[in-house]
Each structure stands twice: as structure tokens, then as C-alpha cells.
Amino acid sequence: MPDVRRAVIAEDSVLLRIGLVRVVEMAGFEVAAEAGDGPELLAAVEEHRPDLAVVDVRMPPGFTDEGVRAALTIRQKWPDIAVLMLSQYVEERYAADLLATNTSGVGYLLKQRVADVEEFIEALRRVAGGGTALDPQVVAQLLVRRASDPLERLTARERDVLALMAEGRSNAGIAAQLVVSESAVAKHINNILAKLDLPKADADHRRVLAVLRFLGVGG
Amino acid sequence: MAAAQPAPYGVIMTIPPRLRRALVRMRRDLAFVAAGVPLHLVPALLSWWALSLLADTVTGTSSDAPVVLTAPLALLVVAGYGFTEAQRWRFRAICGVELPRLRFAEGKRQLGYNWLVGPLLGVLEVLLLALVSVALAAVLVLVWVWLTPAEWRRGHPGYTTTGAYLTMLGLVALAAVPPLAAGLVRLEILVGRAVLGVSRSDELARRVEDLTESRAGAVDAADAERRRIERDLHDGAQQRLVSLALNLGLAKATLTDLPPEAQQVIDAAHREAKDAIEELNNLVRGLHPAVLDELGLDAALSGLAARAPLPVRLRVDLPAELPQRTAPAIEAVAYFVVSEALTNVAKHAREATRADVTVTRLAEILRVVIADDGMGGADPSRGSGLKGLAQRVRSVDGTFRMSSPVGGPTMMSVELPCPM
Numbered sequence: 001m002p003d004v005r006r007a008v009i010a011e012d013s014v015l016l017r018i019g020l021v022r023v024v025e026m027a028g029f030e031v032a033a034e035a036g037d038g039p040e041l042l043a044a045v046e047e048h049r050p051d052l053a054v055v056d057v058r059m060p061p062g063f064t065d066e067g068v069r070a071a072l073t074i075r076q077k078w079p080d081i082a083v084l085m086l087s088q089y090v091e092e093r094y095a096a097d098l099l100a101t102n103t104s105g106v107g108y109l110l111k112q113r114v115a116d117v118e119e120f121i122e123a124l125r126r127v128a129g130g131g132t133a134l135d136p137q138v139v140a141q142l143l144v145r146r147a148s149d150p151l152e153r154l155t156a157r158e159r160d161v162l163a164l165m166a167e168g169r170s171n172a173g174i175a176a177q178l179v180v181s182e183s184a185v186a187k188h189i190n191n192i193l194a195k196l197d198l199p200k201a202d203a204d205h206r207r208v209l210a211v212l213r214f215l216g217v218g219g
Numbered sequence: 220m221a222a223a224q225p226a227p228y229g230v231i232m233t234i235p236p237r238l239r240r241a242l243v244r245m246r247r248d249l250a251f252v253a254a255g256v257p258l259h260l261v262p263a264l265l266s267w268w269a270l271s272l273l274a275d276t277v278t279g280t281s282s283d284a285p286v287v288l289t290a291p292l293a294l295l296v297v298a299g300y301g302f303t304e305a306q307r308w309r310f311r312a313i314c315g316v317e318l319p320r321l322r323f324a325e326g327k328r329q330l331g332y333n334w335l336v337g338p339l340l341g342v343l344e345v346l347l348l349a350l351v352s353v354a355l356a357a358v359l360v361l362v363w364v365w366l367t368p369a370e371w372r373r374g375h376p377g378y379t380t381t382g383a384y385l386t387m388l389g390l391v392a393l394a395a396v397p398p399l400a401a402g403l404v405r406l407e408i409l410v411g412r413a414v415l416g417v418s419r420s421d422e423l424a425r426r427v428e429d430l431t432e433s434r435a436g437a438v439d440a441a442d443a444e445r446r447r448i449e450r451d452l453h454d455g456a457q458q459r460l461v462s463l464a465l466n467l468g469l470a471k472a473t474l475t476d477l478p479p480e481a482q483q484v485i486d487a488a489h490r491e492a493k494d495a496i497e498e499l500n501n502l503v504r505g506l507h508p509a510v511l512d513e514l515g516l517d518a519a520l521s522g523l524a525a526r527a528p529l530p531v532r533l534r535v536d537l538p539a540e541l542p543q544r545t546a547p548a549i550e551a552v553a554y555f556v557v558s559e560a561l562t563n564v565a566k567h568a569r570e571a572t573r574a575d576v577t578v579t580r581l582a583e584i585l586r587v588v589i590a591d592d593g594m595g596g597a598d599p600s601r602g603s604g605l606k607g608l609a610q611r612v613r614s615v616d617g618t619f620r621m622s623s624p625v626g627g628p629t630m631m632s633v634e635l636p637c638p639m
Contacts, residue, residue: 022469023469
């Protein structure tokens, strides 16, 4: 069955796991394995190489961010496995960490969104297909620090650069498109990052956030 | 006889309660006084011995004196603390009076008690005990007289009368014993407290120390309890509710051929389950967010700001080079302050369109300022939210200030101590 996409589910609450399995199956996935904590999840992913991992943020033994750490490991080791995080509460940092490596095939949703079965199925399919599914609350958190509207503070040229960044172009690509030097592009990008009040982190991380912000985050 | 009630012999033995109390009291007072005699007089004798040896040494009457002198002197030093301890025991065990343990540095007061005040009290104690014995002897005189052969008594007519007088006097003296003993005990307690007890300022300082410690313990315990409740709700009720909502969602999605009324019911249940999740989430978040422990104040606050129903501008300035992170209890209070304040703004601040939250750390102070552009008029003395907030700030020795003139704007400023 080469067409059937497979999923691994990590959720420590058995009750909820049963429901999740049903929804994931309704979305057309075959559930290859179920896990109750981080190490189990990593072992299952290693063994089954699924297309999608649905991961709860808080799992035993510490009930803190075990799921996030496992998800980051998955993203690092197997970049083509899509990861959808489920969390009781949305924490911007977790989302940002998850998006930092690669924004495709990533989702971060509040747990309660699984109750809206059709939308959740839609999100599962989108993430497995290489898209993103970010909870509106993530977006709200990512935008909370902006003053009135930081995008308004950008010049027209900076906005052009940001739009091209959002398309996924490199500095060289942007320079070619706008017919400017690469160092000019780098300067624009620095200005953008500064004007958007992005939290201090490594350059790539901030670049992704800038793009997310421009997109209004989401798909 | 067989049918008779058990002999009410108790009636004969019954002592009126007031008298019984007086007797118990007297017994206690006399025990206290009696125990005081050796404790007061032995040190007095010791010091007398030492003094006479000293006199001998000075005058040179005895060549052994300087050598022997070391014995009472060593005893004086060593026994001083022992006697004080024994006195503390006497006060506590017999009278229920707690004399605080003296510090080593307060030895002067112990010496004063054991060598100066003590002997005087010892003399009073001996006098009282002597009075008791003499009175008892006097009371018994009539009995002795009565026991003598009748012929002898007839031969000595004055003796019976004198015996009766003596017994009367003895009874009067015995009657005086309880108030005298009580008075002496009261005097001893007064003197003991004044000389052996701690000074008022020391006592207050010790109390403040104790209270500070116990309050910190209470704050920590409350924090741990909030954490536990948060964890329990997360593992239990919250998962169950999500599962319930999910199942209702599944029912809604799959049971499409149900009659419309049934579908409406499922729909309503689904909505309610989702609302319940939302409500419970908000409640649990207010208790103690797990993210506070993992990622710190900054991350936890941005979550709060994002969920607030009005736009919030958040600025958190916590220098990264601080030697250590702010104490968890302080962070929890800061989080609670912002959470409550934003809830308040959303609920009460009329016409507020935005709120500003600024958190700054200045060396040993964590300052949290929350401002909104509403119509003001908030009164911290009313409303349980603001009161609870001020209390929680005070529980960690923070300061809470609020300015909310009618017409606005409202500004709340909280400073929390962060000892480094």
C-alpha cells in the first residue's frame, strides 16, 4: 500500500490517544504506532519512518516540554517527517523553536482543536503534505510584542525584500530580482529584523519569524 | 442490703471544687517553692565558699586557699549554666512558664540571677516552708495534748487551753499559706522573666525572624500546592474534557443521518465541551503555568498577553547576565500580578483599548508596571481581585501601588524584592 500515509501518535493520556487514533485514521492515515512518552516516540519513528508524527507537548516523566524536544529531534534527524504538535496551551517559544529549523511540514495546535474534527483532519493533511498549521493563538503570541504595526515602519523597498524572503529566496536571489548588490540586501534584512522587534536569536531563526510575521503567519 | 445502691462513699470524700482547685494550686506552688530552695541556695553557698576562700587567700590565713579556690570558681562557671537550665525546667515543668533560652553572651544576667537575686528568693522560700512546718506542728499541739492521759491533763489545767490557742494560731497560719505561696510564685515569675527572660527588643527581633521564615515557608507551600493542582487538572480533567469534546466532534462528523433535533443536541454538547475546556484552561493558567518553570517569566507573560482580550504591549527587560534567575516564588507572583491585572482591565476598565505591561529587573528589584487607557476609577480597597493581588504581593514583601484617577489612565506598579 504505497499510497497510504502512515502516522505515529505520541500522547500520554490513553483516553485521548484512542480518540486521536480514530481521527487520524479518519483523515486517511494508517496509525503505525502509538507512544506514551518521548523515547517511545523516537523509537517508533526510527522503526516505522512515518509520514507524520502527532506529538503531545507535555509527556512523562517530567510533564514539561518532552514532546517539543522529541519533535525537535525528529525534525533534525528525519527532516522529511512532518510533525504536528498538540499542546494544552500555546507557547510561542515552542512554536518558534519548531519553526526555526524549517517551516514546511510543521504544525502547532491547541489540543482542544482536535474537537473540531473536520478542521483538524484538514490540518493533519496539510501538515503531512508539507504545509503548516499554526494555531491562531500562536499567531497572536508571535505578534504580541509589535507596537502599533511594525510592518508600517518598513520602507517600501524593505517590504519588497521581506516579500521575497517569504517566497523563500536567498539573499543572492533577492539581489538579482531587485537589481541591487547582495550587501544592500543584507543591510535591508538587518533593518527589517531590527524594526520588527524580533526576539534576539540566531539570524536564521529571526529570518523565519520575520517571514511569518509578514505572512500574518499561517499557511 | 443486696438491693441497696453501692455505698455512696464518694460523698464523704467529695471536696468542693473550689477548695480542690485551691489545694491543687497550693500543692503546685509549694512544690515550686520547695524545688527553688536547693536551686537558689546551693549557688549561694558555693559563692559564699568561694568568697571566704578568697578572703583567706587575700589575708593569707590559709596556704591551701588559692588552690582550693579553683574548685568553687570552676563550679561557679560551669554550674551557672546548669543552674539556669534547672531554673528554666522548674518554671516550665511546674508553673508552665517558658523562659527563653539565653544566649551565651547573656551570661551576666544569669550570674545576676544565680548569685544575687537567687539567694534572696531562696531565703523567702525557706521562710515560707518554715512557716508551713511550724503551722503544721502548731495545729497538731491540741492533738498531742488530747492524747495525754486524762489525769495528767487534770493536773495541768492550763495546757489544754494553750494547746487550743496554738492549734488556732496554726490554722490561721495554714490559711495564710496558699496566698503567701501564690504571692511568692508570682514574685518569682516576675523576677525570673525580668532577669532571665529576653529583653523586649530581642524577643521582637526573634519573632520577626520566625515570622519571616514561617511566612516564606507558607508562600512556598502555597506555590507548591498551586503547581500540584495545575498538574492534577492537566493530567485529569483537562484530558478528559478534550477527549469528550473530541468524541462529540466525531459524533457530529460521522452521525450525519440523525434527525435534526439529535444533531442539534450533539452540536450544543460539543460547543459546551469546548467552552468548558477554554474556561478550565484559563483557570488553570491563572494557577501556575507550567511554562513559567520551563521557559521563565518572559515566555509565560507573552502567553498571557496574547490571550488577553485587548491588545497588550509587553516589554520584558530581564538582563541575561544576572547571576541567577529570579526566585520561582517571585516569578509566580509577577505572573499572577500581570494575569490578574489584565483580567481586571478586560473586565472593569471601561473604554480601555490597550494595555502596556513592562517588566524590568533593577538589581534587587523586579518591577512590574501595568497601564491601561481606560476611564480609571479603580479602587484597590474594593474588589477581591485587586485585594488578592495586593495581598499576594505583600506576602513576598513587595510593594503595590496603584493610581487610577476618575477619567483615567490607570497605572499599577508592583515592586518585588529579588535578593541576590
